[in-house]
Amino acid sequence: MPEKLRGFRDFYPEDQEIRREIFETMMEECRRFGFREVDGPSIESVDLYAHKSGEEIMGQMFNFIDKGGREVTLVPEFTPTLARMVASRKDLIKPLKWYTLAKFWRYEEPQSGRFREFYQLNADILGSDSLHADVEVLNLAGSIMKGLGLGNKVKLKMSSRTLLDDIIKYLNIEKKDSLYYLLDRWIKISDKEKDSLISEIGISKENLELIVTGKIIEELKSPNLDRLIKIMDEFNEYGTIKIEIDLKIVRGLAYYTSTVFEIWDLDEKMRAIMGGGRYDNIISQMNGDYTPAVGFGMGDAVVENLLKREGLWYEKEKKRVFISIADDKGRKYSYYVSKKLRESGIMVDLNVTERNLGKQIEYAAKMGFKYSIILGEREFTNKIISIRDLITGEQFSMNLEDAIIKLKNS
Ligand code: HAM
Numbered sequence: 001m002p003e004k005l006r007g008f009r010d011f012y013p014e015d016q017e018i019r020r021e022i023f024e025t026m027m028e029e030c031r032r033f034g035f036r037e038v039d040g041p042s043i044e045s046v047d048l049y050a051h052k053s054g055e056e057i058m059g060q061m062f063n064f065i066d067k068g069g070r071e072v073t074l075v076p077e078f079t080p081t082l083a084r085m086v087a088s089r090k091d092l093i094k095p096l097k098w099y100t101l102a103k104f105w106r107y108e109e110p111q112s113g114r115f116r117e118f119y120q121l122n123a124d125i126l127g128s129d130s131l132h133a134d135v136e137v138l139n140l141a142g143s144i145m146k147g148l149g150l151g152n153k154v155k156l157k158m159s160s161r162t163l164l165d166d167i168i169k170y171l172n173i174e175k176k177d178s179l180y181y182l183l184d185r186w187i188k189i190s191d192k193e194k195d196s197l198i199s200e201i202g203i204s205k206e207n208l209e210l211i212v213t214g215k216i217i218e219e220l221k222s223p224n225l226d227r228l229i230k231i232m233d234e235f236n237e238y239g240t241i242k243i244e245i246d247l248k249i250v251r252g253l254a255y256y257t258s259t260v261f262e263i264w265d266l267d268e269k270m271r272a273i274m275g276g277g278r279y280d281n282i283i284s285q286m287n288g289d290y291t292p293a294v295g296f297g298m299g300d301a302v303v304e305n306l307l308k309r310e311g312l313w314y315e316k317e318k319k320r321v322f323i324s325i326a327d328d329k330g331r332k333y334s335y336y337v338s339k340k341l342r343e344s345g346i347m348v349d350l351n352v353t354e355r356n357l358g359k360q361i362e363y364a365a366k367m368g369f370k371y372s373i374i375l376g377e378r379e380f381t382n383k384i385i386s387i388r389d390l391i392t393g394e395q396f397s398m399n400l401e402d403a404i405i406k407l408k409n410s
Pocket of ligand 1: 276
């Protein structure tokens, strides 16, 4: 049997139908917040990511030389594409609120919640440097969590790179990049690696403790701290999910300029559910107009794990009818009946085999259909339909119009 590649997934209907509902919930919430859908290519030039996304993403690209000799890659993330799209159109009326839900590819070590191919929802506001834009994207993310039934299972952790830079100055730390790295990797690296980074940075245990616990905030005065607190206050005013400051949130991507945030499950047993922040410079770096921006990416994998853990991974009941066919007259009649039912919005499947009636009904019951319509010569001649309730075994006949009303309301 051929094997699929490591880090890639097949989606069978029983899971895919639930995934589709979850994606719909996410996108519907974006639309309710006034975000408009966009999309981009699946392959981009490698150059697009150089100096923007950072070394980690550069090392994870599915890159190759195309037939024209260009170095290209499957897109590892949406933000550089989005920036390119905005930079190349001077006529756009800002601020823009855009979302997309697409597949992305990263050659990273497959593990729980992380794959080499994944879906990610991106929602971004481009063209506002106001903290109210930060609040709006965070409210959207919180509302999506609530909409998925996860509102009280997750928390938003946030920080700011400019605030961290204030702290770095205040504590006289010289090795800024190493401190960023240490904080970003805090829960991923061994104690040994931590110790060697700590001695490389030359930070005292007391000062590091002040940062890691967030206590430093009590003694620091900074406009960047005031901004962060204002964002949190306004986020709480709207009221969706828990929020807290966590100075260990730095994020691996190079382009973030100030606010950075992630959503985690409450006890932090899983990986980040969502990550994002403010990136004010990428678009001007691409020779576009200065367009400060803020947004997030939310993957499908950890959401799925969390919904499964919380018993929320199930399909909402659908009205599904299976038409079983007794004879040739019934087959002929089935085209009329199925068309009418489908046109009225009912989901209808029908027998496409040569099985006998008993086997057809058995199949419908096994497949989880609630009703089977049975059509044969009697139904055709009398212009009626027979319906069997596959749960109770009850069977009744009625005209098509009444059947449509019954099936829609049951
Ligand atoms: P990111 O932190 O790389 O940010 O990814 C954001 C989210 O995408 C993660 O929290 C996770 O849910 C999901 N994700 C990332 N990598 C994988 C993977 N290998 N498998 C499954 N899920 C994954 C970005 O991508 C930024 N471009 C987000 C952004 C948009 N910032 C501003 N706007």
